[in-house]
Every structure is written in structure tokens, then in C-alpha cells.
Amino acid sequence: MKQIDALDQDIKAGVVFHRKLDAFCDAHESYKTMLPIFKPAVGRYAPVALDIILDYFLAKNWSHFYTIPYEIFSDLVYKMLKQNASKLPDSIQLFILKIVEDRWLRRYSNLDEMKFVLDRMNRKAKFDVDFTKTIPEIILHSEFLNEEFIKLFEAIVKEKENWLNPQNGN
Known part of the structure; x- marks a missing residue:
């Protein structure tokens, strides 16, 4: 907690909000239903893989939830990250x-581009893993995963x- x-x-x-988001996702039935799909491919890294895969489904379904185009949103995020990188710990600035x-x-x-992201995550892992092995599972279970993602994201x-309401102590 001292680092935070x-x-x-x-x-x-932002870190506190992201932790609330992670805890909410981890406890949600849709997340629990999707997680076992990736355990055979990446074992203990299935939660990490699923977090990345959920980002894929968010990008895929972006216009269902937001009016700003995904490309414009991502450019705004890149700009914000560059402007604020110096405020982050040295250990993650380069990342x-x-x-x-x-x-x-x-x-x-x-998915073709996701292979790049998944391959980069292989380098960050402390144990031997190949996150790209999740791609066939994404393809095989795409419709189911998409349906569960939508349920999760709507929740x-x-x-x-509630998380952002100051009356709730946030």
C-alpha cells in the first residue's frame, strides 16, 4: 500500500478504481464462466489472459457502449499516458x-494484432507461458465469450x- x-x-x-473494477469482474458470474476456457492454454495465467481478452471484446463492442469512436478514444488515452508517464513509478514508465x-x-x-500484445505479455510473465495459445480458444468460443462479455460490461x-459517487465515500 505504501507504493500507492x-x-x-x-x-x-485511478489505481483504486481499477482495483475495484478487477474485484468486481473477478466476482461476476460471467467472468467466472469464461475463465475456465483459458486454463488449459495458460494455466495460472488464465486471469491475466482473460483480462487482455476482455479488452479485445471491449474494442470489438465499443460502439455498443460509447459514441466516441474507439480510434479517437485510444488516441486520447495515448496522449494522457505520455503526459503523465513521469508521475508513474520508474519501474512501469518504460512499459x-x-x-x-x-x-x-x-x-x-x-485478433491478428492481439497476437502482438499477447506475445509481449509473454515477456512480462515470471513463469513460462505462451499467451498466444488463447487465440484458438477465443475463435472457438467467440460467440459465447462475446455474450458473456456484454453481460459483464453492462454490469x-x-x-x-456507485464507485464514482462521492456519497459512497469515493
Whole structure:
């Protein structure tokens, strides 16, 4: 917790929000239903893989939830990350700048490009894993995963109002 306390206040709020989001997802029935699909491919890294795969389905379904085009949103995120990278711990600044340089968010929008992101995640893993082995599972279970993603994300959209409401201590 000391690492978080040392962060810029806005960055800290983002980390806290992201942790709430992760906890909500981990407890949601749709997430629990999707997770076993990826365990044979990546074992203990299935939750990490699923988080990345959910980003793919978010990009794929973006216009269902938002009016701003995904490309414009991703450009705004890249700009914000570059402007604020110096506020982050040294240990992740380079990683964040690589995300911007390699345009990871744009790569989430199709499976061919996702291979790049998944391959890069292989390098971050502490144990031997090949995240690209999840791609055949995504293809095989695409319709089911998409349906479960939509259920999960609709629940997130509904719940985020509670997370961001100052009356709830946020």
C-alpha cells in the first residue's frame, strides 16, 4: 500500500478504481464462466489472459457502449499516458511508453494484432507461458465469450456509478 500512497493523487484514484473494477469482474458470474476456457492454454495465467481478452471484446463492442469512436478514444488515452508517464513509478514508465509507442489499444481491435500484445505479455510473465495459445480458444468460443462479455460490461457500466459517487465515500 505504501507504493500507492506515494503516487500522484489522480494516479492513485485511478489505481483504486481499477482495483475495484478487477474485484468486481473477478466476482461476476460471467467472468467466472469464461475463465475456465483459458486454463488449459495458460494455466495460472488464465486471469491475466482473460483480462487482455476482455479488452479485445471491449474494442470489438465499443460502439455498443460509447459514441466516441474507439480510434479517437485510444488516441486520447495515448496522449494522457505520455503526459503523465513521469508521475508513474520508474519501474512501469518504460512499459507504459512501449504501450503508447506500439499502440496496444489499437491492437486490441482484431485478433491478428492481439497476437502482438499477447506475445509481449509473454515477456512480462515470471513463469513460462505462451499467451498466444488463447487465440484458438477465443475463435472457438467467440460467440459465447462475446455474450458473456456484454453481460459483464453492462454490469460494470451500471456499477461504476456507485464507485464514482462521492456519497459512497469515493
